[in-house]
Amino acid sequence: MTRTHSDTGAVSHENEGKTPRKAALSGWIGSVLEYYDFTLYSQAAALVFPVVFFPTGDPTVALISSLATYAVGYVARPIGAIVLGNWGDKHGRKNVLVIAMLLMGLSTLAVGFLPTYDQIGLWAPLILVFLRLIQGFAVAGELGGASAMIVEHAPAGRRGFFASFGLQGTQAGSIIATAVFIPLTAVLTDEAFIEWGWRIPFMLSAVVVLAGFLIRKHVEEPPAYTRSLAVQQAQNRQAPIVELFKNNGWTVFRAILMTLANVAGVTTLVFGTSFATQEAYGVAMPASTFLWVPLIANVAAVIVIPVFGMLSDKIGRRTLMIVGSFGSGLVAIGYLTAIQSGNLVLTIVLAILMMGVLFQMWNATFATFFQELFPTQTRVTGFAVSQNVGLMIVAFLPSIFTFVAPPGSDNVPLVVGGLTLAIATVSALATLLTPETRGKDIETHD
Template identity: 55%
Template sequence: MAKSSSQAKKATASGWIGSALEYYDFFIYAQAAALIFPQIFFPSMDPKMAIIASLATYGVGYLARPIGAFVLGHWGDTRGRKNVLLLCMFLMGLSTMAVGLLPTYHDIGIAAPLILVLLRLVQGFAVAGEISGASSMIMEHAPFGRRGYYASYTLQGVQAGQVMAAAVFLPLAYFMPSDMFNDWGWRIPFLLSAFVLVAGFIIRKEVHETPAFVQEEQKDAVAKSPISEAFRYSWKHMVLVMFMALMNVIPVVATVFGAAYAVQPAYGVGFDKSVYLWIPVIGNIVAVLVIPFVGNLSDKIGRRPTMIAGCLGSGLLAFVYLYAISIHNVPMAVAASIVMWGLVYQGYNAVFPSFYPELFQTRYRVSAMAIAQNIGTMLTAMLPALFAAVAPPGSDNIPMVVGGIAFFITCICALAAYLAPETHRLAMEDLGKADAKPMGKDAYEASRQDSLRTVSH
């Protein structure tokens, strides 16, 4: 028991740190796309079109994610969770450093935004296997009745990475003259990825493979084609995960469109960049504190109730957040961000790392989750550009238009969560089975210890 508990904690720490480091890389791009890229990579365009083009390059990263999910999901189910997480980290770190070294439009013309799009595609490919791999690794180590709690640390790491992504820009935007920041200061967060890559490799290479996957290897039961098995046996659950993953609309509203709406001169709101950057920082700090409590709550009352409440509540609060920006009310915008994103959204965000992998069997768990989740997030990829197109600078009632679209999407997510089966009390070997029945703690632990003894032999 003590050994399995130690392994669960070690896997959780590795998942947390790895996700934080990898999503730091992914989200510094989001910050730069909203704050600086329109001026340095699309300066020849009308300011309104430059904002749309820059936000579209952010979305391009999501377009590559389904492709990455197929490749990296297969790798995780056939080569192991640890191996796929190391591969994801190297691809992400190298592509992020390359963005920091990329010449601007003034230096090489149209080649600059084209290369930028290519590097964003590599980022999207790399991140596609991170959450599914890390969530599966942590969940497969977790003890009975605690999978929601332990797996929630995957997303706590993601939120911490977003805190670092926003926070690293704060001193640069605040202390640097604008010309200096536009010239070379924005590159610093991207080049810091060199340290991210080294630190992540050191941590992840020490992680052991999960008992569930090792047991599959020892029984020579590792799937040869996990993707085809996933579609054959669990396509209905994959469709539900795809719709639930549309909840990515809330971070899009909070950090990407919200940032452009607040700081880009064309919108006329006029929030200072250094002031606005505090909104995602504070919201994510609150999320980091809240996530383990919500994950633990889902172990007690189930995954679906917390998911549904998080979807509907944060969707409604999107109206309030955007309205606060529209009336130039910084304190209200910060408060709305904390409640919408830092608190209510975590009903979804803290729970899906356990809920999604619990819907699938070990043989194809990483593939099924990665493919379904990343198709869903891909569908939200162009939302920043869509929001900017349907509610461009000078439009009337931007909060109602963008907020209405966001709330409609979150209602779809809530319905998908309602239609999914409850999984929080299923035994590991019964996860993903349509006829699985909940079991008690004693029976679960006996089954789990038998599995661990089999692996150790």
């Protein structure tokens, strides 16, 4: 076993200075881009794409098709997780992060220039699917590589706090995306927004890509990784993906189940948006009004994430993740009921509780927890495969929710909210069956 910087040990010279902060900033920027794209696509899939790329006579079919295209991007994520995870473990965290950011940003930008169904027919949704697949492939290596770099650079006893900034970036990305959409929907007519206004947020992704690329050029590889790489080369180890499933297959399975906690996000941001704004459901909240709901919830999340990250360093990761996943699922029925009743104030309050507070207990903590579950030599691969297989499953839930509770059906809040709670409970139970990692030695090569 190689000596490490444990949570209880002294801070080494290598972890002093600006490097941990620079690594955290790099992770923050990457997460901003990832979830800027995530929120743009989820909102556009609910508000715009059914009309622009999937025009049919049946609004339910158009909506399901649009949300399924959103989910298709997650099909590529397990492939990207294997390819980019292996790359990050064999060739460096910094290397894979630059590749992921460029692929992700350029494909997001291309969506903004894509012709509509009326202009090029069936090619429009086909190209949209192709671009979404590239996005999914690229995104798969982002958070795994970024959080590995942050955790491995972090000072002793502060891994949870520093890694939480990567997750704070996910909420900041959502805020920026929503903040761009709100004035467009408020200022432009519905016709102008559908015709060209929705493209502007996708085009602006180029700014984030450039900023992230410049920052990541100057981040050094973590010392823990460089030492691990030397051991791997000396021992001629197997490929990271082979070694991962050989030694940590059960851990991967549990981490996939834990990732299902993200059902809270798709219920709030994707299905909730469709339920509130699509006329077929009969609620018909104005899109410009409902966009404030995720924005306010994400502002609350940005505030509390570092607090929960710091708290996880003091009391451990598991408790926060269990309470966060189960609690957010529990609020889902009330949240959807508030939407159905048209009560905007109650909808905002429950969105803040569900997504802005309870889910963030899980979200602020899981990256550190997952990174600590895997050894250095398979850390990016283990994280990426676990997270992205779980997210692939979660991504199809909005379409499933729409199928089991289509427009015109009774008890939409009870059906979809009940499913959300059941899935969140699975996540909580998987966490309960996983040992606590706070204080764990993260630099082992056994």
